[in-house]
Structure formats: C-alpha cells, structure tokens
Amino acid sequence: MPHFAISSQPLDTPALRAAMNDVRAGGFVCFEGWVRDSNDGRRVLRLGYEAFVPLAEKEGMRILGEAMSNYPIFDIRCVHRIGTLELGDLAVWVGVSSQHRGAAFDACRYVIDEVKSRVPIWKKEHYVDGDSGWINCHILPA
Amino acid sequence: MPHFAISSQPLDTPALRAAMNDVRAGGFVCFEGWVRDSNDGRRVLRLGYEAFVPLAEKEGMRILGEAMSNYPIFDIRCVHRIGTLELGDLAVWVGVSSQHRGAAFDACRYVIDEVKSRVPIWKKEHYVDGDSGWINCHILPA
C-alpha cells in the first residue's frame, strides 16, 4: 500500500525496504536524498527541514497515487525527514516495487521530482561561514 | 571506487549501501533484482544462477567504468548473487551516488541493463509444475 510520511526521527531504511518485500516483484528501485557538504559552491554545515505536516502528507499521498495510476508498479512509499540534519544524513527515501524494472525507475523518479516541487517542506542551509538561508526563498519584492 | 562482484553468499545490502556514504553526494539510487514467483505466465519455485566468474567480473567492471565515464556520478557498485535462490531472494544489487539525482538514476539503469545483457551469468528457472529451463537458451538449431 502506498504510504507517505513525514518523520522527525532518523529513517530506518532496512525496515522501510523490508516492508515492501513482495514475491510478485522482480525489481525494486530506491532513491535516497543525502545531506551534502556543498550547494551552489557554498560549504554547508548542516540543514534544517520543516514541513506543514497535514498538507505535506496529503500532497505526498496524492503524488504516490499518481505514480500508482501512471506506472505499472506494485507499491511505492516515501518518507521525508524533518528537523536538524547533519552532513551525510538521510533526508528523503523513496522505494518502488514492480514486476519489471523500467516502471520502478520511472515511478521513483517521478515521485522524488514531484515531492521536491510540490510538498510543503522547506530547507534551511547553514553554511560553514556562519550564514544561513531558506532554499528558493531569496526573492526580492516585485 | 567502482566495484563489481559475484557472490555465492546472500547480499548484505545495508553494508553495501553504507560503504557508499559520501558527504559530497546528494543523491543515491539503488536497484535490487528480486526472485519473483512467475515469469512469462509460469509459476516459479526457485532459481539457480551460475557465472563464468573471471570474465563476469571483468565485464562487470567494464560496465561500471562506462557508467563512470558517461555520467557525472561519484561511485557505482554492483554485486550479483549466484547459487540457488528462493522466491523473494535478492539476485542483484546496484548502487550509485552522485551530486544530483538525475545522473544516479540514469547510471543505475544503464548498469542493470548492460549487466543483464552482457555479463556471463545464467539463470535456470525451476517451475512449480516440475519443469525447468535456462532462460534465453530455448533456441532450436538453425
């Protein structure tokens, strides 16, 4: 069953993956988004994520439903972490099982692309130089 | 460092994944090939895989080298299981880390496609009805 969740705890990837075991499935694709040490040429120290949880979970479930409708897959799940994350920490996990691998790759990519652009989650980067900023929010008044 | 291996032991996916941790990487994609319970409409009981190991490892490393050359990724690894596998067992694992996710998806898919078509590994399906057969070897003499 498709499931989207926001988690303030570290993600337990072996458990997430094991929950998707399915003897009908020949292929499983997963994506992990990791906190990396630089962005746009700036050295990153850590990240803070926050979410508008009720709407994030609704919109996340809608995205998973679209993936289930649009690709021949058995199951697709996504969990997004919130809170303070250090370098190397796992921020988001998407897993997809399918009979054949092509659909799993396509659906996994669809979900992570849509989650990043539609789900109300925000990321604040804290830089090594002491500065910080909300990603995509550097917009000057019109 | 890219690494391709043939393993007669069950694959330890958490260890394979942990070995690829990289704070430069923002995305990680993995593919798992599972033994499924049917193929071409026949009910499968178990699979037997065998490999011509020295050439399989050479050809596997060539494929990973091609992926490293053709996609902007940090690392890519693949392990293929041989021996007798039961339904739900993991037959092959591919993991890719990269700065941005698109390249990781593309490289992962490239590697599994090439491994399936070029690496000397053979799969024998044992069916519920007692029959068995080597996949892709049902060719009559010309």
Next chain:
Amino acid sequence: MTRTVTVQYFALLREQARRTEEQIATAAGTPAALYAELRVRHGFTLPERALKVAVNDEFAPWDHALHEGDRVVFIPPVAGG
C-alpha cells in the same frame, strides 16, 4: 465585517513574523487580501506570486472566501529532498 482566522507560519515567513501562529481579526475576505495586510504588518519579503496558500489544510485559490475560524497557511517556495 471582520472574521477571526488562525494563520500558521513556516520557514522564512515564520522567521520574519517571529511567531509560528497567530489569530487575526481581519476585514480581509480572501487570502490575497489577508497576505497583503500581513505583509505590511510583518515585513514579509516574499511577494504573493512566490507563494501558495492553504485554507484548512488544503491548497486554495487566492480569491477563496475566508470564513470565521479558518486556518490559513501561506506556503513559501518549497525545497524538499
């Protein structure tokens, strides 16, 4: 006519408003009018066109009619993953 709505703030808007939530008695009948009012009050740097809006935990149009007791969230540009 005024109505009282609850506004929750996230991310940059939370920092600029210096609060996570507030109750507002407002004459604004739509999220667009409400954001214009709050932007002046809190000095929000993001223009309306950079935002989306949710009413009662669901996306809503900017000209949605606000009612007494509605919960409103202005959604800055998202950046999951």
Next chain:
Amino acid sequence: MTRTVTVQYFALLREQARRTEEQIATAAGTPAALYAELRVRHGFTLPERALKVAVNDEFAPWDHALHEGDRVVFIPPVAGG
C-alpha cells in the same frame, strides 16, 4: 597439427556435455571449428550464432587462433538479474 585445449562448460552447455570441463586434443584451429566438433560430440542444441566465446578468460572472435593450453568457454545467451 593438433593442440590440447581446456574447455569449460556453463549452464545449458554444461548440462548437455554432462561435465564442467574437459581437455580436448583437437585439430580445430579456431573456436568456430572447435564448437562444430564439440557440438557433434555432445549434441549441443545451441547454434554458434546464439553463443559468444571466450579464450583465456576474455571475449574472443570466432576465428581467433587457438594455441596449446588455451582455456576456451562457449557462452550461452546470458540472463543475469
């Protein structure tokens, strides 16, 4: 002129040859000639065009010159994953 080569068998060819390996003293100077000889001997069902060949653990052309002591593997259609 004959040479002795080692032939290893995998998958369907292993089952049809009923062995994993054999030493062959052969007049065949190429993998193509050797496969033709072995196909008659073991009753292999796969035609040469369905196979690839490796000599000394590396892919080789069917007209590769065989030498004393070479290790030859005929490679049935693969099916990893």
